Amino acid sequence: MTKPRSPVWHPFTQHMLQPDMIEVARAEGAWLETPGGTRILDGISSWWVTTHGHCYPPIMAAIQEEAGKLDQVIFAGFTHAPAERVARGLLDIVPNGLSHVFFSDSGSTAVEVALKMALGYWRNIGEPRRRILALEHGYHGDTIGGMSVGARGVFNAPYEPLLFEVGRIPFPGNGHERDALEVLEAVCAEGDVAALIIEPLILGAGGMLVYSPTVLEDLKRVCDRHGVLLIADEVMTGWGRTGTLFACEQAGIAPDIMCLAKGLTGGAVPLAATLCTGAIFEAHLSTDRAKTFFHSSSFTANPIACAAAAANLEVWKREPVAERIATLGQNQADRLVAFRSDPRFKAARRLGTITALELEVRDSGYLAEVGPKLYRFFLERGVLLRPLGNTIYVMPPYCTTADELDVIYQAISAGADALTQ
Ligand code: PLP
Numbered sequence: 001m002t003k004p005r006s007p008v009w010h011p012f013t014q015h016m017l018q019p020d021m022i023e024v025a026r027a028e029g030a031w032l033e034t035p036g037g038t039r040i041l042d043g044i045s046s047w048w049v050t051t052h053g054h055c056y057p058p059i060m061a062a063i064q065e066e067a068g069k070l071d072q073v074i075f076a077g078f079t080h081a082p083a084e085r086v087a088r089g090l091l092d093i094v095p096n097g098l099s100h101v102f103f104s105d106s107g108s109t110a111v112e113v114a115l116k117m118a119l120g121y122w123r124n125i126g127e128p129r130r131r132i133l134a135l136e137h138g139y140h141g142d143t144i145g146g147m148s149v150g151a152r153g154v155f156n157a158p159y160e161p162l163l164f165e166v167g168r169i170p171f172p173g174n175g176h177e178r179d180a181l182e183v184l185e186a187v188c189a190e191g192d193v194a195a196l197i198i199e200p201l202i203l204g205a206g207g208m209l210v211y212s213p214t215v216l217e218d219l220k221r222v223c224d225r226h227g228v229l230l231i232a233d234e235v236m237t238g239w240g241r242t243g244t245l246f247a248c249e250q251a252g253i254a255p256d257i258m259c260l261a262k263g264l265t266g267g268a269v270p271l272a273a274t275l276c277t278g279a280i281f282e283a284h285l286s287t288d289r290a291k292t293f294f295h296s297s298s299f300t301a302n303p304i305a306c307a308a309a310a311a312n313l314e315v316w317k318r319e320p321v322a323e324r325i326a327t328l329g330q331n332q333a334d335r336l337v338a339f340r341s342d343p344r345f346k347a348a349r350r351l352g353t354i355t356a357l358e359l360e361v362r363d364s365g366y367l368a369e370v371g372p373k374l375y376r377f378f379l380e381r382g383v384l385l386r387p388l389g390n391t392i393y394v395m396p397p398y399c400t401t402a403d404e405l406d407v408i409y410q411a412i413s414a415g416a417d418a419l420t421q
Contacts, residue, residue, distance in 0.1 A: 027054035030400045043385045043408045045397050049267030053399035059266045059311045066307030075300040082306035089313040095254035100281040102274045103301035107235035107261035108141025110272035114231045114257045115145045118195035124283040124291045129194040133167040139205035172215045188226035195229040200247035204236040208356035208393045216251035229256040239263030240325045243352025266312040271305035324398045328353045331402045335409045344416040356393035374415050383411040
């Protein structure tokens with residue numbers, strides 16, 4: 001299953017401890033396959049990107065078709081049909097009030113763009129505000145802005161000199177809602193706050209921590225009262241993961257800025273979008289070139305990626321995706337029942353298609369040995385899960401069947417047997 005050492009440097013990988021990578025040659029549905037034909041069940045949608053399933057035919061067909069027509073074109077001064085289709089299609093389905101779409105390439109860049117839009121807005125309207133607020137335990141990517149607004153810890157300690165200060169709002173989990181709202185209110189009242197960035201309803205890399213739609217609605221209300229822009233980072237939560245197309249829908253809120261990536265193309269190719277209100281776009285609209293939104297990357301709105309995203313939008317329109325999500329959510333819920341009364345686990349929880357639970361071990365936390373041990377244990381059983389320390393979560397593609405879920409949960413139970421003895 002493994003190959004000799006290679007010159008490739010892999011992400012979030014300690015090569016000394018994990019020298020060999022598993023080569024994957026093909027994928028279909030919820031399955032990855034090695035060149036030798038070993039199959040691995042993808043229980044985390046390949047880092048939360050694959051929504052309908054790997055190599056989903058209509059998306060693959062759109063990529064192939066576009067690749068025969070237009071590979072790439074500079075996006076300053078030029079446009080193309082797939083980008084226009086995606087932008088209009090997104091505006092039909094996102095919360096009301098968002099009216100402009102800026103493309104980039106990853107969740108991290110979508111967040112950088114969002115932060116720059118917020119600061120640019122305040123500067124261009126002649127009321128420069130400088131402070132950014134973020135939720136405790138948040139994760140927003142690995143670029144400098146994304147790391148700055150994310151929780152500080154082992155992931156970003158070496159890069160600390162590059163990071164800017166942000167105001168932290170306590171995580172508004174069960175019983176801490178009031179704390180969060182009071183701190184937000186107090187910090188906003190001090191003034192100079194440009195924006196609050198949040199992951200709506202569930203903090204992904206922070207440990208699959210959930211909070212209620214009501215508190216999200218309240219956070220938005222406090223922001224509105226102080227004119228603070230709300231940035232909803234839906235990079236993980238978007239595209240049905242939380243049970244609705246976007247998590248913000250469950251709180252009935254419309255953010256001022258929204259970040260999308262991962263499932264935007266069904267998870268097939270990289271593309272991101274940062275959506276904003278007319279007020280933010282118009283603050284950058286001027287005969288004064290200094291008010292331009294100064295952001296680009298070479299591959300902004302790559303036509304092939306946009307064709308994949310346009311096909312994904314069609315899939316959502318034409319296929320019963322919401323029903324598939326509801327079924328997967330129910331199947332996930334059914335399998336979690338046994339774990340709720342299992343003393344080896346605690347805090348079993350579900351939001352939409354995502355489940356998470358903590359394995360009771362003395363040595364928890366992200367760097368705890370239990371994480372890599374479980375990871376290897378699951379892989380030996382042909383299941384890809386990547387626990388966050390002792391937090392095991394399941395976030396499969398929407399095509400995952402009840403039988404396939406059984407394989408995943410049997411592996412989790414066996415993992416607990418093996419590691420808690
Ligand atoms: N924001 C959130 C909420 C995420 O979960 C992630 C990645 O997991 C990112 C941003 C960064 O996205 P990317 O890895 O595509 O840069």
